[in-house]
Amino acid sequence: MNFVSTRGNVTKIGFIDTVLMGLANDGGLLVPEKIPQISADKLEAMSELTYQELAFEIFSYYVDGEIPDNELKALIEKSYATFRHPEVTPVKKVKDNMFVLELFHGPTFAFKDIALQFLGNLYSYVSKKTGETIHILGATSGDTGASAIEGVRGKEGIRICILHPHGKVSKVQELQMTTVDDKSVLNLAIKGTFDDGQRIIKELFADMNVKNKYHLRAINSINFVRILAQTVYYFYAYFQVKKELELQSVNFSVPTGNFGDIFAGYLAKKMGLPVGNLIVATNENNILEGFIRDGVYEPGEFRSTYSPSMDIQVASNFERYLYYLLGEDSKAVSDLMEKFQSEGKIVVSEEQLRQVKVDFAAHGVEGEECLQTISKYYDETSYLLDPHTACGVAAYERCNDSSEVCVTLATAHPAKFNESVERCNIQQTFPEQISQLFNKPQYLEVVEADKDEVVRHLETLFRFTAN
Template identity: 40%
Template sequence: MQYASTRGHTAAQNFSEILLGGLAPDGGLYLPTTYPQVTDVELDAWRKLSYAGLAFEVLKKFATDIPEADLRALAEQTYTSDVYKNARSDESAAQITPLRVLQDKNGHKLVLQALSNGPTLAFKDMAMQLLGNLFEYTLAKNGAELNIFGATSGDTGSAAEYAMRGKKGIRVFMLSPHKKMSAFQTAQMFSLQDPNIFNIAVEGVFDDCQDMVKAVSNDLEFKNRQKIGTVNSINWARVVAQVVYYFRGYLSATTSNEQKVSFTVPSGNFGNICAGHIARMMGLPIDKLVVATNENDVLDEFFRTGIYRVRKSAETWHTTSPSMDISKASNFERFIYDLLDRDAPRVAALFKKVETEGGFDLSGKPGSDGDEFSKIAKFGFVSGKSLHADRLQTIRQVEKEFGITIDTHTADGIKVALENLEEGVPMIVLETALPAKFNETIKEALGRDAERPAGFENIEALPQRFDVMTADVTAMKAFIAKNTGL
């Protein structure tokens, strides 16, 4: 399996090479030159597998340069009930990503797929735990080290840091928007005292953090000298690890490969739902991929109109589903690459226009950049958005009708999913986090605190260690260099 950049860089790359590299040298994102296909025979066989066994079967289609025995061992090391011990029961811990039917009325079936049983209580653990083990394995084979430079709007950072704690040859430099995460999210990251973890609170929004990660990654001399890699979803390995739970969700919700399901995915940076797009391109019988946004509705606007218009920092709302407070979706480029029939020069030109003019227009109207909007339905995408009042109402509704408490982002997903139910097609909503991470809003909605898993009772009271910096790339490079000694 070989990989190429969405912007045209075609030097042959294998999975291990792009694992450590992040962005391609031309600033594009890596994708396989062709998507591996899954047969009905494979799907039937995969129904019987454990989550670790399924992860191995999916991963081996992409990581063909890693010996299968090693890849199987990495999957089995990662996906265990001990790692996902925050599950609500021993049975669901063994399942890793259990399903719960919320509604099954008149052929309209709504299902919740739990993805938040990992060590940081968020779906990012599903990929990040594997990424940590893959990094350690690859670095050990080459006697190398890696300085991870990433950005988070709340959950990626803690998932990455918990996955990389104590890993040999790895340091983590994680940017987050200063005072724009929940108290729990902030404490979960900043309370870590491990010497290989560096938390930097940036005076700005998530997009400012993400822009700095890309700027540093595009400085190839600095990137190579400082051995910079990334754990954000621009890293292909993270996306492909997320592909696995789409297969698990489908196989758990159906009994026959003749059936289709749809997925609703709360989305800000397009990484989570991009994995669903990959699964669909591999042949998984997905009907619709429903993008659910919050007030920061860049993606919803595109899937409704064909216009991709990024917002400036001042136009990015700080909301009660803060992990989606993103106005420049970095993974979106992978979908556009497929939408444009893999025309890399055109993709490069459009995303150059994003940098210079703030967006592009594929609506097909006079003066637009193309007419691909009419092709979006072929890929199964639809969208909707949820506001603060909507998520409060959805949290109350799910508590009242089904007796469970959901977090704010999952509430956005359920609200939009209910608007897109179709008879005979189960709708699976991907849970994003446990409600304890957003207690302020749970208390507003329900008048009580969210339940906390053992070990997290007083996390906000722990001592915190972090640096506050401005969105200055030069200063950030100096900070990295100072703390790596390279």
């Protein structure tokens, strides 16, 4: 299996090199040269597998022997042994034709654990094999940071720096990141938004002098492994629902800000999974809804919302979708991204927009609609949604035909966003792991949203390996 850049200047690199490169050296994103195709007979056989066995089957298409089978299986087993539910991502029926896929049973109670527990162990594996110290740099709108730190903390040969927007994540998200007392972990709270942090990350990875000097590796969903690991639970959810209902395909409603989680579903569909409609659920930061509706991708004014993990204007993984929308034409992608850099927006043709509407539906959920959805489902079904999942459910109600089966991705435990839940006059009991956070000291530094200032802090964290 070879991987290529969406912008065409990185070609035919293997799986491990793809993991280590993260952001392609030409500024694009890495994608498989050819998406594996899974036959109906193979899908039928895969439907009886455990989550871990299924992950091995799907990963194997992309790893393509670069990691011996026994070692890949051991990495997978180790990664999901930390989850509180034996199924890893159980599917719960909430009402007729409506299911939720619970992705919050990992160490930090968020869907990011599913990819980052594996990626953390994979980085540790590579470090031991090569003797190379891994320096991880990432930005977070809340959940990635905690999951990434949990995935790599205490692992020999790995150090990590996470940027988060100061005062723009939930209290639990902040505590999960900043109560980690570890010299190999650096939390920088930037005076800005997630988009500022993401911009700094991309600038640093695009600066080959900085990237090579500090041996930087990516933990954000610009790293293809994040997408690959998330693809597994679409297969798993489909198989579980199909065991209960006779159906040809399943729709998915996906709360998304950076387009990674929904792109994983798109990838699963292109691999052959019988996915029907892919519903993009956003909040008031609804650049993706605007694109799917009108064919115009243009950031608007940033808004803080009840679903802060989706408070993102510029979605990193959108470029991966553009690559396929434009017929895998890397020159066209590169030209369009250059135009976006200079003009601040992307406009696709009418023909391309028709394809977008075949691929996706979308709904941007306003704040009150989000809270009303939490209250409604708690009153009617006793199921408590976190605000991001509530956006997914609200989008399901708006975009899904009542005769079709839909799975909404439940991306976080509601305890992570108690500020929003309390607005619905709902009192919840915190899991013990979250309750304990409030009694711990915090370790973070507040900094300007400036590339050079971030580099100065990296110098402190990584100085002993800089050359």
